[in-house]
Amino acid sequence: MKDSPASAPRVNWKDPQLAATLRARHARERRLKILGLLSLGAAFAMLFILLASLAASGYKAFVQTHVTMDFVISARNVNPENPEKGKYRKVIAESLQAVFPEVGRKEMRQLRKILSNGAQYMVRDAVVADPSLIGGVLRLTVPVSDPYDQLNKGEIDRTTPESNRRLSDREIAWFDRLKEAGMISTPFNKALFLNADSRFPELAGLKGALWGSFYALLVCFLLSFPLGIGAAIWLEEFAPKNRFTDIIEVNINNLAAVPSVVFGLLALAVFLGWFNLPRSAAFVGGMTLALMTLPTIIIATRAALKAVPPSIREAALGLGASRQQVVFGHVLPLAMPGILTGTIIGLAQALGETAPLLLIGMNAFITSAPESAFEPATALPTQIFIWADSPERGFAARTSAAILVLLGFLITMNLAAVILRRKFERKW
Amino acid sequence: MNQQETGAGEIKISARDVQVHYGDNHALVDVSVDISDKMVTAFIGPSGCGKSTFLRCLNRMNDTIDGCRVEGDIRLDGEDIYAPEVDPVHLRARVGMVFQKPNPFPKSIYDNVAYGPRIHGLAKNRSELDEIVEKSLRRGAIWDEVKDRLDAPGTSLSGGQQQRLCIARAIATSPEVLLMDEPCSALDPIATAQIEELIDELRRQFCVIMVTHSMQQAARVSQRTAFFHLGQLVEYGETGQIFTNPSDPRTESYITGRIG
Numbered sequence: 001m002k003d004s005p006a007s008a009p010r011v012n013w014k015d016p017q018l019a020a021t022l023r024a025r026h027a028r029e030r031r032l033k034i035l036g037l038l039s040l041g042a043a044f045a046m047l048f049i050l051l052a053s054l055a056a057s058g059y060k061a062f063v064q065t066h067v068t069m070d071f072v073i074s075a076r077n078v079n080p081e082n083p084e085k086g087k088y089r090k091v092i093a094e095s096l097q098a099v100f101p102e103v104g105r106k107e108m109r110q111l112r113k114i115l116s117n118g119a120q121y122m123v124r125d126a127v128v129a130d131p132s133l134i135g136g137v138l139r140l141t142v143p144v145s146d147p148y149d150q151l152n153k154g155e156i157d158r159t160t161p162e163s164n165r166r167l168s169d170r171e172i173a174w175f176d177r178l179k180e181a182g183m184i185s186t187p188f189n190k191a192l193f194l195n196a197d198s199r200f201p202e203l204a205g206l207k208g209a210l211w212g213s214f215y216a217l218l219v220c221f222l223l224s225f226p227l228g229i230g231a232a233i234w235l236e237e238f239a240p241k242n243r244f245t246d247i248i249e250v251n252i253n254n255l256a257a258v259p260s261v262v263f264g265l266l267a268l269a270v271f272l273g274w275f276n277l278p279r280s281a282a283f284v285g286g287m288t289l290a291l292m293t294l295p296t297i298i299i300a301t302r303a304a305l306k307a308v309p310p311s312i313r314e315a316a317l318g319l320g321a322s323r324q325q326v327v328f329g330h331v332l333p334l335a336m337p338g339i340l341t342g343t344i345i346g347l348a349q350a351l352g353e354t355a356p357l358l359l360i361g362m363n364a365f366i367t368s369a370p371e372s373a374f375e376p377a378t379a380l381p382t383q384i385f386i387w388a389d390s391p392e393r394g395f396a397a398r399t400s401a402a403i404l405v406l407l408g409f410l411i412t413m414n415l416a417a418v419i420l421r422r423k424f425e426r427k428w
Numbered sequence: 429m430n431q432q433e434t435g436a437g438e439i440k441i442s443a444r445d446v447q448v449h450y451g452d453n454h455a456l457v458d459v460s461v462d463i464s465d466k467m468v469t470a471f472i473g474p475s476g477c478g479k480s481t482f483l484r485c486l487n488r489m490n491d492t493i494d495g496c497r498v499e500g501d502i503r504l505d506g507e508d509i510y511a512p513e514v515d516p517v518h519l520r521a522r523v524g525m526v527f528q529k530p531n532p533f534p535k536s537i538y539d540n541v542a543y544g545p546r547i548h549g550l551a552k553n554r555s556e557l558d559e560i561v562e563k564s565l566r567r568g569a570i571w572d573e574v575k576d577r578l579d580a581p582g583t584s585l586s587g588g589q590q591q592r593l594c595i596a597r598a599i600a601t602s603p604e605v606l607l608m609d610e611p612c613s614a615l616d617p618i619a620t621a622q623i624e625e626l627i628d629e630l631r632r633q634f635c636v637i638m639v640t641h642s643m644q645q646a647a648r649v650s651q652r653t654a655f656f657h658l659g660q661l662v663e664y665g666e667t668g669q670i671f672t673n674p675s676d677p678r679t680e681s682y683i684t685g686r687i688g
């Protein structure tokens with residue numbers, strides 16, 4: 001550095017005009033900071049409102065009102081030779097009669113509706129599992145039906161006129177008697193995770209949807225991960241740079257921006273229309289989701305491969321490694337964390353995707369969980385869609401609860417991606 | 429050829445009319461040079477004049493660059509290295525390379541050195557490999573510093589140690605020629621002195637070709653110097669003569685600091 005010529009005028013930093021400029025600059029910076037904080041605050045407020053409203057409406061679905069009762073299993077109703085074919089409806093009626101001796105035959109139909117429609121099957125299953133119960137008494141905790149569940153959770157206002165209420169004064173009185181007798185409990189709603197879908201809200205659960213989503217994601221991963229990495233490696237490391245590969249590249253970027261419903265239509269036409277693959281199957285759902293995830297994985301993989309410093313490639317090439325040894329021995333392992341992160345984010349997107357699954361029929365009403373990827377199934381987002389569409393009050397809370405479960409999985413997956421990236425972050 | 433060391437002076441590499449184009453950029457013009465074995469040959473010249481480009485012709489690293497075209501005739505021990513039957517992968521085991529920025533693999537020190545012998549199948553078993561690794565690290569003058577932590581990652585070493593590790597790694601495939609592209613430009617003066625000492629040692633066994641932007645370094649470690657300017661080889665000869673009595677005015681301008 002040479003000294004500046006002596007004649008250069010000194011800057012007078014005390015000059016009021018300069019001081020004003022400086023002040024204005026600081027003010028601008030402050031304003032920008034405040035704006036940034038405000039927008040961040042707004043984003044967080046939205047997120048909070050969303051989660052709070054979901055939690056407020058959904059938390060009630062995580063518990064379920066149950067009644068613990070003694071069921072009299074008489075040999076008259078259940079033949080010990082064939083316990084499966086017993087008259088369990090009658091068992092229920094007689095057992096309720098024992099609790100409410102004053103209720104007549106006609107009212108019995110009404111009274112029986114306190115218990116969930118599933119109660120008779122639960123009693124049956126218990127008896128089939130242990131036939132020695134026949135002739136004795138079985139104490140069992142069964143869910144109450146949805147209106148009584150709502151009553152217990154305070155969703156039914158006792159002060160509204162009887163004609164506008166879903167439960168009559170008499171029905172409420174019955175329930176209160178059970179409650180006073182200490183027979184009512186509200187434990188954690190295991191059925192939400194252990195049951196498949198049902199017409200009755202108190203029995204409906206997410207098991208079918210969870211398995212459906214699992215199979216669909218598994219198929220999606222098995223297809224899109226190897227294909228995506230293979231395509232990305234070829235494009236990034238081996239493809240000649242010509243017009244043809246340019247076109248491929250542009251189209252992959254375009255594919256990532258195609259609305260998911262279009263992939264659904266494509267799957268409907270090709271997978272179901274041409275290949276006659278089964279409708280509603282998680283396998284087809286997974287293939288459809290793979291179409292969408294593929295561009296995401298290809299783009300993430302290429303970015304991760306590009307991020308590997310060229311010095312590593314040069315080092316290996318300079319030692320006489322072949323192109324293939326450089327890619328598989330050095331570049332790919334170093335790019336793996338980035339690839340996995342991109343893959344998890346792609347799968348998380350696929351997990352929440354609804355439209356393409358609706359088009360291939362994964363929104364069917366299916367009351368048993370799928371045992372393989374080829375059986376009809378629903379998925380978490382389509383199950384939410386079905387429940388949100390159901391009129392029963394009990395499904396409203398379950399919809400929110402299902403959304404919370406889905407969000408839980410999404411947050412877990414994204415967290416896994418962040419942790420993975422942190423763990424494998426490397427300095428060269 | 430005037431002998432400088434015993435066994436020195438035989439021509440190891442001879443290049444004739446080498447032209448290199450990067451797309452439309454004519455980066456090397458008509459370079460012809462004979463490089464002697466068991467000596468250090470320095471390439472000097474202003475940056476962008478094609479020193480690295482020429483160095484990379486000698487182990488065909490330019491093959492890996494899209495749009496790079498090499499013409500002319502380059503012979504290693506009289507054998508055309510651009511002949512169709514020559515496998516560049518094999519050539520690079522015979523002509524090792526050390527880069528400007530130390531670039532150890534993010535693996536253990538042992539695995540760094542063992543990588544070359546492994547991919548070329550130079551060791552029959554583990555004990556042979558151990559032997560190659562130790563010998564290479566010793567010749568790279570870094571054995572004493574790392575012998576107790578061969579499992580530590582190569583990237584955990586200091587810059588100068590990393591560069592010596594890279595030299596050891598290049599030596600491990602028993603090359604005949606060592607190409608070094610500004611091997612000290614990312615290092616501090618002490619590490620630089622260690623590497624220079626090592627290079628002086630290495631010339632007993634290898635034909636060493638070194639690119640440098642430091643004329644003092646060229647004067648200190650090389651026996652021959654080639655001066656490149658704008659893609660042309662301007663002058664080539666005894667280092668002492670180039671620095672004290674250059675025959676081309678461009679060389680003189682560069683050495684006296686008027687270009688570069």
Ligand SMILES: Nc1ncnc2c1ncn2[C@@H]1O[C@H](COP(=O)(O)OP(=O)(O)O)[C@@H](O)[C@H]1O
Pocket residue numbers: 450453455473474475476477478479480481482493
């Ligand atoms: N990979 C490349 N692609 C295109 N042009 C290159 C590449 N490498 C070098 N060049 C060009 O070749 C010329 C010589 O470069 P280089 O050999 O790196 O010079 P030096 O090592 O002497 O500084 C420069 O004009 C440079 O721009």
Ligand SMILES: [Mg+2]
Pocket residue numbers: 479480481609639
């Ligand atoms: Mg260079």
